[in-house]
Amino acid sequence: MKNKRTGVVGVIAAAALAVSVLAVPSAFAAKKSIIIWADDTRGPALVKIVKDMEKAVPGYTVDVKAFASYDALGAAWDKATAATGPDIILRDGALAISGAKSGKIQSLVVPSSTRSQFAPAAWGAMTVKGRLFGIPTDVDTTGMIYNTAMFPTAPKTIGDIYDYYIKNKATLTNGICSFNGTWGAQPVLTALGGGAWGYKNGQADFSNVVFNSATFKSNVKKYLIGADGKTNGFFSYDGCDTAFKAGKTPVALVGAWNMAGVSATSVKFAWGSLPSTTAGKFGNQWAGYSAAYLTSYATAHGVKSGANQLLFKFFASEAGQLALNEAQKDQRPLAHISAAAKTKDATAAGVGAAAANSVKQLAALDDNTGGANWYSVSDDALKDIFAGQDVDTTLDKGAAVLAKNFANFAKS
């Protein structure tokens, strides 16, 4: 009996200890703050400019949580709850789709004055079912660089590049090199009349699969296939970067992240956009916009108005985007038009200018139940075609997979 009483006392004491530990933090409740989550590059940059952000929301403090990696941020976001989640998160454009679907991010109402400061493609990347989610901050896309020793001025058509390649084939490895696989090859595919899907009034049109269009089939045979039915070497998307760096390829499709290796060589180059078969028209590269998103947790935390104000007064402003960019080790091509023009870094400025010919990338088409995503399809198709498979049959097979995938996406 005595032992039992001692045990009960022990339990009560332990419970009291536990309760007191829980009570202590509430006695020191923090000031109302807006919590921002970002990855390992944007996060530390935001930490440096917290004071700038707090000027945009004078009644609040701004707390930035910089994650150790992009994946770590994603993992934390997946597990976030109202108790743990941020008010604003900086993430890629795919979050607009998954976040809107899950209800973890909130739609924004953007005044026309703010809209006009960004390219329509930037807003398009943030729009899901007619609702806008997120303020575009920067853009991941590719541009064309051309060897100025071979092309003193930018080639006018893809035919010009092809002719140059055929004429100098003995000394060249390729005519065009995509540094980034089939993802980076999209300008070539679209310049030849193909691509993942068609467009109607500037919007993706999934009912129009152009992957097996007559124009594309014809141009693939004309530009990419040799007499033996296999690749003629004009275009490569696999391990061809060393040839460009060695001055053996006149044109490359690159992203800002590829430029350190190129700049280290003696190759002189200039920026542009890959021309199509017609002068004045260009292939379209994918643009993946990153954005600052207002989370649904901001409402639960009672800081929605403040977080909203921070988004518009800082992240959607020229000064805000430039400040964030300059605080980062490697500058990015910015989404804000006038901020992009004032970007100091030449590569970021070059890619930013090329973004004019970019199109929205729909990461949600990376669907795991309906079929394969578009770049896996184009990867397999080009691999088969370059190995000597029949062009028409291969493109038709790829188009069938894409059509099925688009149909599933439309239902999702």
Add this chain to the structure above:
Amino acid sequence: MFYKLVGLRGPLALFLKYGFLGSADAALIWLISAAINKSSFIIAGVVTAALIFLNYSFITKGAIPLKFLSVGLIFFSIFVITPTGYTILMSTYNFKTGNEIGKEAALREIINNGIVSDTEGTAYDLFLGKTSNGKYAGILENQVTRELLYADESAVRPAAESEISRDISGYITSANGITTLTDEEFANEDAAITELRFPLGDGSYAAPQGSDVAARLIQSVVYDPVTDQLENTELGITYIDNGNGNFAVKGDPTTRLDPGWRAYSGFDNFKSLFLDERLRDPFIKVFIWTIAFAFLSVGTTFAVGMALALALETPIKFRRFYRGFLILPYAIPSFMSILIWRGLFNKEYGAINTLLGLDIAWFDSPWLARFAVILVNLWLGFPYMYLIGSGALQSIPAELEEAASIDGASEKQVFYTIKLPLLLQILGPLLIASFAFNFNNFNIIYLLTGGGPTNAIDGEVAGATDILISYAYKTAFGSNIQDLGLSSAISMVMFVIVGTMSMYTLKKSKIMETL
């Protein structure tokens, strides 16, 4: 009894007992409150049960065996029973991207997303404050027309320039009858300001989008709690609860509103797995390869490990060195070995192609990739089999071999008729455990091939080397659409398969009878 064993008794033993119990109670109570705080009621319930069980077993005098078992049982229930139960539960839910939150939260987001700006995107400069009776009021200045409005929560009216004053930049600095909010007041009243609506009289309203800007908005989606229906007033569309975690267009259940909510779906995930061809076909393919992979892995590692154990059973020169050398692959962390092997198989720069003068894309061909997976798993697994095989060989009485030899049995006969059956008897449980391990050997697949290659041009979804666990992972986390309910169903199928096979083999081999 324990205290007696370590020589402790009396008040000190009692003090230590309740000290440890009190500390454990403190930790568990803290866990319970943290779980409740995060609305994890299942975890809170399990930990509460653990707390009661722990105290019962240690405070009650008669429950001596429980004192020894309770800690193990608690950990078992927390780390085995609960996750298994939770997986079973989740496999009966429509739980995926878009169906993660509760219905109430989903409804709130749908209504929030149903707020749209007018077609012109009208925005106002806002001077926000309070009237003398503490109600919110503001001056709205149209950013295009510069029209001034006085607004409060009940109505708006045109305002005159004389009612306000501006600074040199034209910003409104004061307004008659309105006391501006300080920055701190704005922050403290954020939640109320977020809900603030100044009705504009035509069904639309102006809502602050920060401290000094407002937008003209329309609530296009409205909810009727009586009928549990949503209506888009702009488009005239009615949405009903489709019974599967979404509001969907009446008459067209596939056209849904986002977000949805986590909804009970019975056996729908299992049905999809076996009846929906998009899921069933890759599942069957993956299932067959998983069985083959597990058998081949166990078979090859056992064969090589046993061969080496037999070879080193007889005393030879440098035997100790060989034995130490052979377990090196086991001593290196497997993820490092796998990544090194991935590098060795690289088509362009890998040592295998370079040394052999080959140009093989090992991971682009389904059969070569499968061969590579088995080979690397053999490298990782044979030391284990060698170790247990060596131990088992030493446990077989030498007399049996001697007797057989005297009776004229050859070495081959001795091995196949005496040693191998005994080895299988001894190693049976370990081989079954090895099979179960390889059945769920996520690391080697994920790190070596990522489940690939996948023939996208033929519309394949699962890769040639995907096993059930990597396929479940891809289903749950491999794309932007995470289907946790479906992957729980796949996990349940795996659980049943491995459990059934293990039980069957154990029963047939009668191993349990000797335990």
